[in-house]
Amino acid sequence: MIYDVVIIGAGASGLMAASRMRNKSVAVVDGFDRIGTKIIVSGGGKCNVTNEIVTPKQYDGDSGFFRAVYERFTNRNLLAWMEERGVVPTKQTRVVKNQYFCKSSQEMIDLFRKATRHATFFMNEKVISVQKGDLFTMQTAKQKLQARKVIVAAGGISYDQIGATDIGFQIAKQFGHEIVRPDPALVGFTVLPEQRWFTELSGLSTEVILSVDDRTIRGNILCAHKGITGPAIMVSSLWWRKGKISLDFVPDISLEKLLKGQGNKSLSTILPLPKRFAKGILDALKLEDKPLDRYSSEEKQRVAQIKAYQFAPAGTFGFKRAEVTRGGVATDKIDPSTMESQLCRGLYFTGEVLNITGELGGYNLQWAFSSGWVCGEMITKLP
Numbered sequence: 001m002i003y004d005v006v007i008i009g010a011g012a013s014g015l016m017a018a019s020r021m022r023n024k025s026v027a028v029v030d031g032f033d034r035i036g037t038k039i040i041v042s043g044g045g046k047c048n049v050t051n052e053i054v055t056p057k058q059y060d061g062d063s064g065f066f067r068a069v070y071e072r073f074t075n076r077n078l079l080a081w082m083e084e085r086g087v088v089p090t091k092q093t094r095v096v097k098n099q100y101f102c103k104s105s106q107e108m109i110d111l112f113r114k115a116t117r118h119a120t121f122f123m124n125e126k127v128i129s130v131q132k133g134d135l136f137t138m139q140t141a142k143q144k145l146q147a148r149k150v151i152v153a154a155g156g157i158s159y160d161q162i163g164a165t166d167i168g169f170q171i172a173k174q175f176g177h178e179i180v181r182p183d184p185a186l187v188g189f190t191v192l193p194e195q196r197w198f199t200e201l202s203g204l205s206t207e208v209i210l211s212v213d214d215r216t217i218r219g220n221i222l223c224a225h226k227g228i229t230g231p232a233i234m235v236s237s238l239w240w241r242k243g244k245i246s247l248d249f250v251p252d253i254s255l256e257k258l259l260k261g262q263g264n265k266s267l268s269t270i271l272p273l274p275k276r277f278a279k280g281i282l283d284a285l286k287l288e289d290k291p292l293d294r295y296s297s298e299e300k301q302r303v304a305q306i307k308a309y310q311f312a313p314a315g316t317f318g319f320k321r322a323e324v325t326r327g328g329v330a331t332d333k334i335d336p337s338t339m340e341s342q343l344c345r346g347l348y349f350t351g352e353v354l355n356i357t358g359e360l361g362g363y364n365l366q367w368a369f370s371s372g373w374v375c376g377e378m379i380t381k382l383p
């Protein structure tokens with residue numbers, strides 16, 4: 001059989017694209033045994049589908065391209081689309097503000113099962129290669145599939161334990177697209193020996209204001225065996241390239257005011273931080289925990305670093321732990337009004353495989369849904 005469209009990847013964007021194309025013969029091929037594996041694990045099993053505030057500022061990649069796609073299927077459109085199908089997410093603040101969560105990720109899986117009934121699914125069937133003649137031919141682990149059009153919705157390369165492969169990047173390269181270097185993002189940082197103190201406090205968390213590049217991020221950091229993580233760190237990993245990150249451990253409080261008139265108290269008792277955390281910072285700053293009055297003026301200057309503690313991450317926890325892949329297929333040769341390749345007619349790219357990556361908070365699923373929707377909607381209107 002020759003399909004009108006073969007979709008590589010039964011993830012968020014592939015499923016959304018499939019759901020739009022009721023008037024086409026659609027096959028969806030996935031290497032994993034279940035659809036939407038990342039939807040299932042997302043949002044701690046409650047699928048954080050989108051955010052109340054979605055703008056290009058929350059995305060790495062070409063903001064003009066993002067906007068052109070997103071404006072066609074926004075957070076409001078997504079919420080309405082879900083509501084029409086009986087799924088009503090609620091707005092909550094768990095790790096960042098204004099997140100929309102489902103009761104359970106399974107709601108989204110059930111929704112997509114219904115919305116894609118017209119499609120034929122080939123599960124447990126990895127795509128190995130794609131060839132283009134008059135038609136596209138996909139060689140899978142089990143058979144050859146032929147189609148007039150192909151949507152590459154194969155995601156990024158993080159979390160390969162639940163199906164990720166680099167097939168999307170391979171296909172893009174084969175047809176002449178550039179790949180912006182893939183890096184792990186929305187992930188924790190490993191630390192250099194000078195910051196081992198974070199690992200010794202494993203399990204402790206505190207709120208900070210973090211500065212990376214020209215961005216400030218407010219949220220919790222969490223000390224871990226391997227280094228440092230938590231929402232603020234994970235968001236910063238999207239923006240960090242190299243160089244230093246700065247942490248303000250006592251946000252909204254002026255040190256001057258905090259320390260005023262407290263000369264006879266030790267710093268660890270004054271700082272509004274978990275005691276072990278406060279001691280960890282003092283160790284890191286090579287400060288003895290003694291009454292304030294006994295600090296020399298040089299030591300007092302070091303105390304000031306509590307509001308601007310600088311460190312350079314050693315690296316990240318890697319792709320296996322990264323919620324997303326930053327980088328991917330360059331968008332310069334993709335038409336944002338259709339998601340079609342400008343280098344190969346009939347070849348489309350949607351979702352995380354592209355060089356558009358969002359912050360924590362529902363931004364990546366929103367992108368996967370917006371780009372999948374635009375692609376499916378355009379193809380369905382073609383004769």
Ligand SMILES: Cc1cc2nc3c(=O)[nH]c(=O)nc-3n(C[C@H](O)[C@H](O)[C@H](O)COP(=O)(O)OP(=O)(O)OC[C@H]3O[C@@H](n4cnc5c(N)ncnc54)[C@H](O)[C@@H]3O)c2cc1C
Binds near residue numbers: 012014127351361
């Ligand atoms: C633990 C975790 C939690 C997350 N939580 C959230 C959240 O709450 N909110 C949010 O917005 N984002 C979240 N994300 C990110 C979000 O899930 C992804 O960005 C989004 O699912 C990407 O959608 P996609 O369709 O582009 O790719 P994917 O959903 O990754 O789908 C790609 C599909 O392609 C298949 N595939 C890969 N290679 C092949 C091949 N060779 N042959 C056939 N099939 C193949 C895969 O098996 C997969 O099913 C989370 C990610 C993780 C890992």
